[in-house]
Amino acid sequence: MRIQQILLQEQAVQNLTVRGWVRTVRRSKEVVFIELNDGSCLASLQLVATESVDAQALAAVTTGACIEARGDLVASPAAGQRWELRVTQLEVLGEADSSYPMQKKRHSFEYLRSMAHLRPRANTFGAVFRLRSALSFAVHQFFHQRGFLYVHTPIITASDCEGAGELFRVTTLDPLHPPLKEGGVDWGQDFFGTRTGLTVSGQLQGELFATAFRDIYTFGPTFRAENSHTSRHASEFWMIEPEMAFADLAADCRLAEDFLRFLVRYALEHCGEDLQFFNERIEPGLLDKLTALADARFETMSYSEAVTRLKSSGQAFEFPVEWGLDLQSEHERYLCEQVIGGPLFVTDYPKQIKAFYMRANEDGRTVAAMDLLVPRVGEIIGGSQREERLDVLSARMDELGMERESLQWYLDIRRWGSCPHAGFGLGFERLLMYLSGMENIRDVIPFPRTPGQALF
């Protein structure tokens, strides 16, 4: 039986078998206490062993060891736990000597990061990865309930003009002697007959499916070869990208808001023990923050209004605030942390600082874009209404000097049966950071990939 189930028992149970990993052992003269965890929940089960248990096996029970124990579950006579297992039979399945690097004490996240193969056995990471698993399920549940089609967009892509960062190259050419043509590499001889890389977004393909199934979403790995050294960027991360036909920017914002609220409520309902842990050890006040978020309505502010508010704030910023310039991190933080004190949609940005596919507004100088900013994490969602008018989109691509050839399929959607549509991208790890209070993206993804780091 898993420990989570055992701890929920209403009455004593005879002859139970448990298996798991030893967190800590306390030995006194005649009694040995073992804290056993099997990852099913944060709490450990206390095993009590007396002289009747095989002394040799008992001696091999150390922090980190894997054991199987059989015994009776009885009410614990001491404070601290409701149940404990009186051990009658004990077998050590996998010993752990004193070189086991995780001790029964607090370790720095930095240290634990260097042993990503063992850190899932630590309390914090147990909680993080249970939350990650639960929230993955919740993502699918949310969209499934609303009739969204789940689409697997390609990992390998030939379109490198999505404007969303550097691509990792995918090639089978000999790096020392690539075929050359006109002074450069002849990508025509590569595996796919063209230059390819790992996807930086499934959005463009998502749009194609939205024009057949109305509402769709993707949820998969995304890759950016940016040389970013921050606590919020990883080279490989998971992104959720819904796309809705017949939706405008307002509908897009509503979906984002409903989605985030659903996920927060799901976490509060299903991950209570782990959130309680985060609240106590990681971010004091986390539960109040999430509870408030589950009920609050999100604020919306246009970019133009944001600029006005920033300029009249009297706040000294390092970077200038001027209409037409992109908002800096310090500005975004000020807006959602100081001005609003919660999640904030900023909408309708100047077209020159946003991607080519965003829908031009009537004013001729802004596009129907939105960013959702949250305290501490910053931008957690970025989305827009897409330009569905073939002539407008083509003109915009020409204006930016983009080649239409490689994106012909993207334009075809506008040529035949075009429709208004909108969508957004949500960084799954950033969501987890916000829900757990964890401050480094490397600590909410099982085996983080960052510049110079691809271990495990």
Add this chain to the structure above:
RNA sequence: UCCCCGGUAGCUCAGUCGGUAGAGCAGGUGGCUGUUAACCACCCUGUCGCUGGUUCGAGUCCGGCCCGGGGAGCCA
């Protein structure tokens, strides 16, 4: 890529004015009738990131390099 901070025992860290390295935890041994960050006593632990320089003498000062973290940019 740029800016800032750091690297000392297995871990977390202290190390003053340059004088040859230390505390807690972990580990080991013993003790303790039920512990739960167990407790008490004793014991063990070092390429002070690497490299060159200054100096009678460098963990400490200077140069270079490596690694890690934070921030900026880019963005999710």
